Amino acid sequence: MMISEVAFSLLIKLSLGMVSIMPVIILWLLYKDKKKGQIW
Amino acid sequence: MILLAVFSVLWIFLGWYWGKDSKDLDDFMLGGRNVGVAMGVATAMATWVTSNTTMVAPQLAYQLGIWGMLGYSLGSIGLILFAPLAVRIKKLIPNGHTSGDFMRLRYGKIAWRTFLVISLFYSIGWLVSLGMAAGVLLESLSGIPYEIGLTVILSVCVAYTMLGGLKAVIGTDFIQTIIIVAGVSALGWYAIDTLSLETVYQKVSERNSALLNLAMPAGIMFLFNNLFFGVGEIFHSNVWWSRSFAFSNKTAFRSFSLAGIFWAPIPIAAGFIAFVAFPLEIGIPQADSVGPLVASFLLAKTGSILVFIIVFSSLASSLDSLLAATSDLILTDIYHKHMRPNATKTELRKKVPYVIIILGLVTYALCLPRLSNLAQLLHFTGAFVASTIWPIVFGLFFKKANPKAATWAMILGSGFGLLGYFAIGFYTAALISAAVSLLVTLIGYLRNKVDFQFENLKEKEI
Numbered sequence: 328m329m330i331s332e333v334a335f336s337l338l339i340k341l342s343l344g345m346v347s348i349m350p351v352i353i354l355w356l357l358y359k360d361k362k363k364g365q366i367w
Numbered sequence: 368m369i370l371l372a373v374f375s376v377l378w379i380f381l382g383w384y385w386g387k388d389s390k391d392l393d394d395f396m397l398g399g400r401n402v403g404v405a406m407g408v409a410t411a412m413a414t415w416v417t418s419n420t421t422m423v424a425p426q427l428a429y430q431l432g433i434w435g436m437l438g439y440s441l442g443s444i445g446l447i448l449f450a451p452l453a454v455r456i457k458k459l460i461p462n463g464h465t466s467g468d469f470m471r472l473r474y475g476k477i478a479w480r481t482f483l484v485i486s487l488f489y490s491i492g493w494l495v496s497l498g499m500a501a502g503v504l505l506e507s508l509s510g511i512p513y514e515i516g517l518t519v520i521l522s523v524c525v526a527y528t529m530l531g532g533l534k535a536v537i538g539t540d541f542i543q544t545i546i547i548v549a550g551v552s553a554l555g556w557y558a559i560d561t562l563s564l565e566t567v568y569q570k571v572s573e574r575n576s577a578l579l580n581l582a583m584p585a586g587i588m589f590l591f592n593n594l595f596f597g598v599g600e601i602f603h604s605n606v607w608w609s610r611s612f613a614f615s616n617k618t619a620f621r622s623f624s625l626a627g628i629f630w631a632p633i634p635i636a637a638g639f640i641a642f643v644a645f646p647l648e649i650g651i652p653q654a655d656s657v658g659p660l661v662a663s664f665l666l667a668k669t670g671s672i673l674v675f676i677i678v679f680s681s682l683a684s685s686l687d688s689l690l691a692a693t694s695d696l697i698l699t700d701i702y703h704k705h706m707r708p709n710a711t712k713t714e715l716r717k718k719v720p721y722v723i724i725i726l727g728l729v730t731y732a733l734c735l736p737r738l739s740n741l742a743q744l745l746h747f748t749g750a751f752v753a754s755t756i757w758p759i760v761f762g763l764f765f766k767k768a769n770p771k772a773a774t775w776a777m778i779l780g781s782g783f784g785l786l787g788y789f790a791i792g793f794y795t796a797a798l799i800s801a802a803v804s805l806l807v808t809l810i811g812y813l814r815n816k817v818d819f820q821f822e823n824l825k826e827k828e829i
Contacts, residue, residue, distance in 0.1 A: 328581045329572065330433055335579065336564045338433075339639050342632035343559070347552040349629055350545045356405035357541075365403040365615065367534060
């Protein structure tokens with residue numbers, strides 16, 4: 328049973344999309360921590 | 368060579384800068400026990416993204432197809448499942464320093480020492496495989512000789528871990544995470560933009576349709592084995608326990624669960640690069656070189672530089688964590704508890720740099736001869752680490768978890784796991800080990816009449 332082309336595209340695009348927005352999310356989390364004064 | 372020098376100086380400077388106030392033992396070993404969510408998420412992600420994730424994920428996609436990528440991505444389950452454990456660990460052992468502390472206080476000396484053997488064997492196996500990967504990968508990516516690549520990466524990691532302790536490790540992990548994810552996504556999107564996903568899919572199905580087959584037996588077996596291997600690695604290793612102690616009470620759960628969710632797509636994004644080899648019609652002499660070959664084919668010199676930076680960051684982010692966590696285990700569980708039980712915190716703090724240097728030297732000595740079978744050491748450890756999963760889970764949550772059964776679960780689980788490794792294949796070792804360990808732990812639990820008092824885990828501070 329082969330994975331369909333649509334499912335394959337969705338899997339790759341979703342993964343790459345998530346990986347791409349990660350730096351933004353992590354920096355945003357750092358900004359929030361900094362505002363709370365709790366980086367470490 | 369210039370890139371290597373720039374990053375080396377940067378990491379060492381940052382290690383010194385972040386660690387200059389870490390005079391106290393808890394500050395040095397556990398970053399002051401108050402690490403926030405952003406640093407927590409980034410350090411858990413970076414540590415779990417090893418050179419294996421960025422290099423072996425494409426290799427597995429190339430050999431095992433879709434299941435290779437998905438199986439690797441299941442490594443994230445270990446991080447997600449560790450989130451509730453981290454909360455429990457912080458609640459039960461507020462003054463703890465290592466995973467060894469828990470085994471000693473919960474199960475007694477025999478189980479603790481058995482656990483230490485497993486944990487140190489695993490740590491050395493991981494350190495050696497990372498050290499050797501550093502030398503081999505830098506050589507293949509940039510032509511820097513094996514000995515020089517190994518020496519530079521190991522010395523840089525030893526230097527900044529020694530200077531800054533866990534804060535240096537966590538801080539550099541934060542930057543390395545951003546570099547890794549930005550690099551992996553840039554490479555993936557560039558490949559899609561150049562070739563289109565439709566072309567990639569069609570060429571893979573023409574050339575090797577088995578890779579897109581969802582019923583590939585070896586791939587499915589690998590998927591489950593990798594799940595237990597990953598869970599075992601995370602549940603027992605002091606790399607993760609030290610982070611539990613380091614994260615604040617409010618951030619431990621969020622840090623681990625978010626790190627798991629964020630980590631999951633990375634092996635898929637990195638693994639996808641292997642599929643691009645088919646439409647590009649690149650001849651792949653060895654499956655483990657598929658990632659760098661595709662990158663350099665797609666982006667020429669820029670691609671090689673990008674892969675070099677990603678790999679260097681992946682290696683450093685795991686090596687530093689492992690050096691810090693293993694030296695903590697050696698310092699507190701071996702030196703303090705076995706050799707100098709009356710040592711003060713100040714005395715222990717002074718010894719930390721020496722332990723890190725000795726550990727670095729041992730790793731260097733093992734990596735230098737470039738024995739290829741040593742690099743396989745990590746594969747063996749799947750049988751060992753998976754045997755610790757159930758003793759840890761039962762010990763943390765159930766009063767009737769049995770000390771004798773915990774020891775036997777680790778011994779028998781490891782033994783049968785190794786048997787599976789040699790008799791069937793590497794992809795069964797962790798699976799068999801976890802199953803045997805569960806059976807023994809469960810029998811011990813059902814037969815145990817004595818309730819453990821969790822209050823006994825609250826040991827006085829050193």
